[in-house]
Amino acid sequence: MTGNSAATQNGKVQENTNGRPSEKYVSAGSSLRSIDKEQGYRTFCYDLVVWILSVAFDLFFREIKTRGAFHIPRDGAVIFVAAPHANQFIDAVLLMRQILVNSGRRVSFLTASKSLKQAFIGPLAKMSSPIAVDRAQDLAAAASGTIQIKRRDTPLEITGQNTKFTKELEVGGLIMLPKSLGTAPIAEIVSDQKIILKSGFKDKAFDYLVSGPTSYKRCPKVSNSQMYSNVFSHLHNGGCIGIFPEGGSHDRSDLLPLKAGAAVMALGAASSDPNCKVKIVPCGMNYFHPHKFRSRAVIEFGAPIEVPKELITEYAKGGEIKHKAVSEFLETIRQALLTVALTCSDYDTLMVIQAARRLYKPAQMKVPLSMVIEMNRRLIVGYTRYKDDARIIHLRKTVAAYNRQLQHLGLLDHQVEYAKLSTPAILGKLAFRLMKLVVLTLGALPGTILFGPIFIATKRISNKKATEALKSSSVKLQARDVVATWKILVALVLAPALYWVYALLATWVTYRFDLFPEIRPVWLITLGAMIVFPMITYAALRIGEVGMDIFKSLKPLITCLNPNYFNAMVRLKRTREELAKEVTETINVLGPEVFTDFEKFRMIHAAAVEESKKNV
Structure with a gap:
């Protein structure tokens, strides 16, 4: 001014x-x-929420890595688009933390208005400066009568019985089927017993409607004009927006179809203010068993995408040209996400890919977590291109059979190497690890007892929430995407309360039996207990982590001592050696055809270089 x-x-x-x-x-x-x-004040609240939840995440996750953080723009308007959305509320906070740590920038995530009204999540979410989004599905209400599709050749025509379409529905609103079969938008209300859909139901939902009358729910037409106004204003002021373009969280191995919102926000902001140079940063949310305690995560940032001027011009024209510009830019965003997100067509294929990566990697080499993600991604790209090749079909079958043998023997891939040990060596390792396990168990026991009620509560509540989420979703497979979220949320609420109970109990016992007469006032006991008890629990966590790894290593050693399984172990080791050779040869032959930089930036070579840098 x-x-x-x-x-x-x-x-x-x-x-x-x-x-x-x-x-x-x-x-x-x-x-x-x-x-x-x-x-x-907003900045303080934002940083406080990120710090509090980061402490919880560091306890839940064994390792959180970041790749490509140098891609984050240090100034200007940015839209962070993240996928796959595999952890309900955790994804957003992890991104907020990594962006803040690596660039000092703060992100306002688009958050469902329904979430902002929840008892515990709502206040935390509001402190992180979100932008509220109204979703029609969250406003669903029961509707009169039943509906069905009477003819397969008219999939957009819905017929009702005892329905009140003209009074209860509106053009632009949605009808929602039971059993989480999905929703469809309304294009025209012909009468109280007939409506025309804008786009029809697919697969199971369509068959369900054709099979006979069913109840349904109605969702009002929701205007997000205020939300878009808030987004544009934020971007015009050089702020950062975060969005999960898949819409909701899920536990699938591939991306869900992307919503158009991210493309509309970028094109709309650039169109309404020529000086606003919006950049899109794709963010890959890559997890290893995201629902499990002490799992691993890699957050990868891709190269920023600038909004093409020609698409901005087409968007400003409106009509069909506008929709075409949005669709084209949305596909650009999708392709960018595929470069940073680990996605696969199905879970079985992903298991084969991961096994192939382990077979390709030399057994003695330790590959950094970030490189593991890159190796998996490149293998998926190669598999997708050559999946109909006879060599790949054969290799998939043999690798899948190897996986089944491992599962049958209860082994992990790296444990197959135990088969080459002599019986005295196996006995020595087994005795040493058993003694070590006993010592670690005794060390972890106090903290395990203290935190035991929390472990039980988090498991039961998270499983219950997963069951509820699965019933209300048409895209989740086992609803594992909500498990980690509820484990952390429950622990955040119950842990402090439990430690207060322990601290007050310790204070009462000390005062009642005069255990430490030299300590006065007695509230010092309360304060000390609030420090000591969490430390004992944290020590138990780290000790137990090592102990669990040792415990998992006992079974293959015992299996090697069993005469009935020893020969099977030896054969499995021979199978692995032959399979590793075949996988390596196939990758080395086909790799250069897929990646022009294969020889220069060979995955194993890159992994070794990264590991050597880490050790310097």
């Missing part, structure tokens, strides 16, 4: 001709200070 309209100049309040601050400028200066104070 410059000239007479400025409230300040060179950091000083403007004065009138009498040498006193002008009332107009004093008022403007006060407003600026108020805005700065409010912004400071």
